[in-house]
Amino acid sequence: MRTLATALLTALAAAPALALAAPPPLDMETIMADPDWIGQAVEEPYWSVDGSQVYYSLKRDGSPVRDLYRVPAAGGAAVKLDPAAAATADGTKQVFDREHRHAAFVRHGDIFLRDLGSGTTVQVTRSATAETSPHLSADGRLLTWRAGNDWFAYNTVGGPAWQAAVVEAKDDPKKDKTSDLQDQQQALFTTLRGIKSDEKAMKADADALAAADPGRAPEAFYLGKDVAIVDTSLSPDGRYLLVVTKAKDADDGKVADLTHYVTDSGYAEPEATRPYVGRNDPAPQSLTLLDLRAHATYALDTATLPGIHEDPLAEIRAKTVAALRKAGKDDRADKLAAPKTRPVIVNAEYSPGIVWSGDGHEVAVQLRAVDNKDRWIATVDFDRHALATQHRLTDKAWINWDNNDFGWLNDGRTLWYLSEETGYSHLYTRALGGKATALTSGRFEVDHPVLSADGKTFYVRTNQVAPYSYDVYRLASSGGALTRVTTYQGMDDFALSPNGRQLAVLHSAPYVPSQLATVSADGGTPRELTNTVKPGFADHAWIAPKIVEVPSAHGAGTIYAKFYGPADAAQAASRPAVIFVHGAGYLQNVHLSYPSYFREQMFHNLLVQRGYVVLDMDYRASKGYGRDWRTAIYRNMGHPELDDLLDGKAWLVKNQGVDPKRVGMYGGSYGGFMTLMSLLRAPGEFAAGAALRPVTDWTSYNHDYTANILNDPQLDPDAYATSSPINYADKLQDPLLIEHGLIDDNVLASDSIRLYQRFIELHKQNFWMSLYPMERHGFVHPDSWHDEYRRIDELFKDKLGQ
Template sequence: MKKSNTILAVLCLFITWSSTAQDKQFTLEEIWGGAFRTNYMDALHSMKDGEHYSVLNYDRVTQSTSVDKYSYTTLSKVSTIVDSKDIDNIPFFRSYTFSNDETKLLLITESVPVYRHSQLGTYYVYDTKTKKATLVSNQKIQEPTFSNDGSKVAYVYNNNIFYKNLETGKEVQVTFDGKKNETINGVTDWVYEEEFAFVRAFEWNKSGTKIAYLRFDEREVPEFSMDVYGNQLYQTQQVFKYPKAGEENSIVTLHMYDVDKAKSTHVSVNNYEYIPRIKWTNDANILSVQKTNRHQNKLELLFVNATDFSIKTVLTDTDEAYVDVTDNLTFLNDNSFIWTSEKDGYNHIYHYSKTGKLLNQVTKGNWEVTNYYGFNEKKGMIYYQSVENGSINRDVYAVNINGKGKKRLSSKTGTNNATFSASFAYYINTFSNSTTPYEFTLNSAKTGKVIKEIKNNQALADKLKEYDYASKEFSTIKINGNDLNMWTIKPKSFDASKKYPVLMYQYSGPGSQQVANRWNSSNDYWYYMLAEQGYIVVCIDGRGTGYKGRDFKKVTQKELGKYEVEDQISAAKELAKRNYVDADRIGIWGWSYGGFMSSNCLLKGNDVFKMAIAVAPVTSWRFYDTIYTERYMTTPQENASGYDDNSPINHVDKLKGSYLLVHGMADDNVHVQNAMRMAEALIQANKQFDYMVYPDKNHGIYGGNTRLHLYTMMTNFIKNNL
């Protein structure tokens, strides 16, 4: 009897544990405290021999970093290339870059962010033969880059270009006119960095005899200033050049520096507004230059001869709306080149001769190429990523350069991304989907077959089994004649006979995508938390978003915020028809472009939406930068109605629901001016709203407990207003 009672007690305990093991609820403290972080392969580099790769590793015990070399065939560590604990004065480094022959590495030990992509840092050159580290400069510098033979490092300091001879230790100054807020040499200005997504604006040629670089004359660009309050008695001020739509841009010019002659030459490139890319071809005397007009609807590829500075236009790509600038331009051994374009209505790969003659359209179909990985010269194979298996998925493919023999290499449905070995014999595949955290596998580039697993996140997957939540459901919804991609998160205890409030999330910017079959972001855990508190969370990619063809993406041209808003409002009305949706409790939120959208939706859809949250929103396109805004809207002088009719600041009189406006005061991207002017417009319209400004926080609004505070506030706002 006593034994039976013991067994019964154990059985009851097991049943109780089983019933509660999956009842844990997500908390904001966990989400923003890093409880659900995933493991990655950091700074993966395929080594030139094609048989090895290197990875940046961090040792939590010694708090040191190392670059370790691994075998593709065994996945075992072969050696440690460099370890910070073995080097004097370098306790830790954040990243590494190899010289071309892989005998030297550039290590960054201290870094200070400038803007989104740029940083200042203390850099060392580590020699793998001598095992010694040499400081590149006593100053914090930008974008150090090896010459092709690894004998020199060029960099930018105080808006001027320098290079250091690593054999003699001699430093040479290349430019002399750099000055803050006036002239920049070798790195980009704010708007180029943000909208053309590159910082280093200089390039060594193949022989290391010349440096091509861009010079930015910012003197006529209007200044923007931000107060930074910090913790001192008086605030400081950050002043920088920021060209708003319709205003003056930097005058950007191309220059060529001859190392032997120690002389720079200005290369005249006529009839352009922007030079978004420069890149040396495989010919040491031929530089490729991409230039575009202010509307960005005509992109030209030029070849510049570095000997006589003659220029030849090799290719011209045009579009009624705009032409995207990419990093896919790749020169083959014969100086023919790979190019990607939307000219047939979808983004595809093209092969051109070195004179610009079209040799072949390599990929074709009503689907988009989303990444170009490279070309195997030996086998004549091109490797790429595309959405052939549905626009929410990504797969890895191989195809002959003549367009034949296409093969899907990835096998799992979701998001696959490849990093190929230098020999193209192997690739490391990164896979995830909405139910599978990141998996890293070694695959055969010939067949796609998995050779070995390298790393997974099974521990995270097991941990999440303790939580009571339902995964995303993917579907489409018919809106305004289009089948729009959609995901839905419902409460685990969803009952179709009940009525639920709905929170819609979107971003909606041109070419973007939020409905994708990939692993969770931090926001997703927040949505799961909200779902378990009784909300349905929905995300819909409307017109203007990406990966469904040129026409679907560019329909919003000259009217940002019109069709995208119509789609979200119509989608909310369609959702309201569903029996389980409480039509009187539909809300919407978004960040940046998404905040612009959520604001517009609450105002223009005031009979549909009960509440909206707008974080760091654009409230008038007149306040945003030239390159991004004019790409889609032309200038305010040309398209005043397009700017004003769709900007929420001009529709505040329509506000009926609850509105939370949030911004960071040190946002160099979407200036807090947007929120201030929106607030003033609401005040003058006598409209009540909730408002939060985060001191000294940029567009990301993070640091310390900031994200926790922000999401606690947003959660409470949703609970109180939806």
């Protein structure tokens, strides 16, 4: 029996020959309407505690509200849970003890504990504060969780919950802080000395009573008034607490504002957004180990990390400093001095920053240099109260945002982690103090590793078959071959069942939003549990995108792309073409899953109906192709990508007979940036371009993304000058449409407005701008989507002659 996605893909592949001779006409109103007409994607699936059911969410038609559904894992009708049923459903973030005698989970922000033998469920917390991160000790006797940065514990045999640690970012009030005047007063007056003595006696008695009474709240730890707590992590046995701090007065830099012009109040209203890149680097972070049993505090020194005293930016720094001193700007040059010890932060934004072994006897911390050139995984030596580096990943460009997962094997003494050290993300293990073992290797990517409860098997997502094809594979945690579990080619996510025997899989296809299935952990025929695609969308004769390989004339190898054209390839000859440029830079859009650019995909169908062909390329910097592809743009954004887009145009001319004078381009965000770079750096190559919410000057963008690729603007001004479209504004000669949401808090509208002013001052022609007062970076209102794409459609019709 074929899977839903396979059947639909087969049908789509046949569709051009069977149905596209006279397809039902598309129109802008339909494809840019509220996407509820397509059908909702299945979201956030998770297993019931006993593994018999799968829960998932669906957006409600006409509303942003998500409803919770439950469906038997073996197949059957799904049930939408009403509020009463949802209030008794199994929750998320499920954890189990090693013998699977107990389970804990989060439901509506509270912690619940279930005895898996009796089925009894106990609500452990009931508070207005959202509790998260439940954890059961290996023996199942201790349940811990967090609320904000505070940690709590509960004995599973019963009794009151207690706060595991009290940590305060203030000075210790017990420490005597006396002045010369106070000392003189104590020396002069016996009454004052007596009062002081009584106070000390009362405090000593209270401390003795508290120390002898396990029912009292724990004694507080005071970290000092000059720090702010960033994160905390409690060991599963409740013995230790790791605390991440930064300087309390750390300044992120001046924050840019935007203005809401259409408001309920009728007045224009400002909104603070974010600082610009390099205005202030991320605040360095420090690690403190608290021994809760001994009530002792230990600072963990990151200055012992290998390479921490090196300056990977020394060559760039020397060049910039020399230029500043030559220009008489010694004050600026002085500020660029290399730090003796590079500052670090805990790398917790895209991966778990701190991971404890199951027994709580070991902990690993992932640290990243603020300059983005190094990532370390270090463990804590509890006897020496020091960090011990287990793995260092260094990159002359920048460490990837993704593929930094790590954790422990069940022995609690062996780490597993992902690393790009060979040029592709692969899975490794390393016993503490030992050598690393590569579990996977090859010219493909591995992500989302999940270790089975028995610790014997990893399940991972890979694109081993082809860069655009993703499925679940399994392999032994001791090493061995990858074995394919699913064959969807468009596998989006998965969750392992509590007993480790099944996977809940989210899969999709080019015109099928994510659907839910279950499959044996050993592979085999999946059970399809959902089909949420509405007939009006499913019945349309959509064009199956053809994945093509565009040869690079610039030494990059193969550039993968999706081609949209008529059923009869000969009809493509002499047609105009449009190149679509995806956003985000580090994003993969050439794949067999449902695209995040689903509206654009429908627009591509409309363009083919209008008489165009369309090419959608994974230019250099795109995700899924390894480290070298990702970092090809280091200090040089917009240049390798333009080479690739020009190669795409050449491929269209050579292989599809496209008229080279009638090739247009459009894209949003990074795609808007690349549209600008294409028109401004290669004038005459493209007949017209539409740049949606584009970055025009990288010095105005955020720090986290930009500093990775271009370093800080003060340190590396050449990289910013080379990479910013506004510096090429004088080259504009081809028709350009700019479109931007006025309340975009990602790429600020000021980016487009500043470029527009530059064109005005240069006396340029054939440029237009459309602003959308109610839209942020990702448009959400159908009227805006319609207007945006109507203008793009009209631009191409007018300038490409179709």
